[in-house]
Amino acid sequence: MGGHGRGRAAYIVLEGIDGAGTTTHSKLLAEKLEKLGYCTCLFEEPSRGDVGIVIRKILSQGPFDQRLLSLLFAADRLMLRSSIEGCLDRGCLAISDRSWISSLAYQSYDDFPDPAPIEWIYVVNRYAMRPDILVFLDVEPAIAYRRLGRRKGSRELPERLQALRGLARRYEHVLKLIEGIIPLVVRVKGSINGCERPVEAVSRDILTVVLAALRYWEHSKA
Ligand SMILES: Nc1ncnc2c1ncn2[C@@H]1O[C@H](COP(=O)(O)OP(=O)(O)O)[C@@H](O)[C@H]1O
Numbered sequence: 001m002g003g004h005g006r007g008r009a010a011y012i013v014l015e016g017i018d019g020a021g022t023t024t025h026s027k028l029l030a031e032k033l034e035k036l037g038y039c040t041c042l043f044e045e046p047s048r049g050d051v052g053i054v055i056r057k058i059l060s061q062g063p064f065d066q067r068l069l070s071l072l073f074a075a076d077r078l079m080l081r082s083s084i085e086g087c088l089d090r091g092c093l094a095i096s097d098r099s100w101i102s103s104l105a106y107q108s109y110d111d112f113p114d115p116a117p118i119e120w121i122y123v124v125n126r127y128a129m130r131p132d133i134l135v136f137l138d139v140e141p142a143i144a145y146r147r148l149g150r151r152k153g154s155r156e157l158p159e160r161l162q163a164l165r166g167l168a169r170r171y172e173h174v175l176k177l178i179e180g181i182i183p184l185v186v187r188v189k190g191s192i193n194g195c196e197r198p199v200e201a202v203s204r205d206i207l208t209v210v211l212a213a214l215r216y217w218e219h220s221k222a
């Protein structure tokens with residue numbers, strides 16, 4: 001995971017279990033930073049590129065070999081790398097809805113078919129961009145489950161709630177593993193004691209911590 005060491009430009013990723021709000025908040029963060037005069041580029045994993053399309057097709061068909069998915073996600077994000085670097089080279093902030101951290105959590109989750117060893121997932125993502133800031137959206141699984149149930153065409157699957165709980169545990173394990181590898185890892189609560197926090201409150205917390213990090217970097221590079 002190579003960093004880039006630029007001043008103002010930073011690679012910011014949002015992570016969390018399904019339904020945590022990574023898609024919602026990566027878009028909101030980009031919009032708010034643009035209004036403040038920052039240039040931003042928005043990315044998502046899986047991407048909308050060729051490999052991302054294959055991944056989405058596989059995911060839509062149900063549980064799948066996580067070893068193979070690890071390689072597909074790694075290839076998809078490696079194909080994104082030049083676009084992210086181009087964004088940073090232009091002095092723009094790269095904001096991504098998920099990153100290789102998702103692979104560490106999802107593809108090693110042992111209730112999914114053929115889970116991959118987490119150290120192997122780390123190796124196959126050796127050349128993925130290392131985020132400068134990781135925002136972990138900490139949402140209780142029952143809340144995420146309820147949100148997913150509101151998505152069109154979704155079905156209330158009890159095993160889905162079980163999986164979300166397991167993924168939440170995997171993320172806690174992964175966040176400990178990557179301590180010291182990513183310069184700034186922040187946890188933003190998306191729910192507290194079974195109550196959802198309003199989108200705007202969560203978005204404000206994310207913007208606050210990102211702006212503080214950018215100011216720190218701008219001073220430290222000055
Ligand atoms: N803080 C929030 N309060 C209420 N609903 C939210 C909040 N954040 C996200 N949502 C809703 O929850 C659903 C899942 O959000 P999404 O960003 O798609 O999650 P993810 O990308 O993490 O799966 C969406 O319908 C979104 O509008």
Ligand SMILES: Cc1cn([C@H]2C[C@H](O)[C@@H](COP(=O)(O)OP(=O)(O)O)O2)c(=O)[nH]c1=O
Nearest residue numbers: 018019023045046073098099102103106107
């Ligand atoms: C990036 C990534 C995502 N995923 C999973 C997380 C989601 O369930 C799914 C992405 O589909 P998507 O519909 O984009 O979900 P979300 O909006 O929650 O990001 O793929 C992995 O299993 N490994 C990965 O490396």
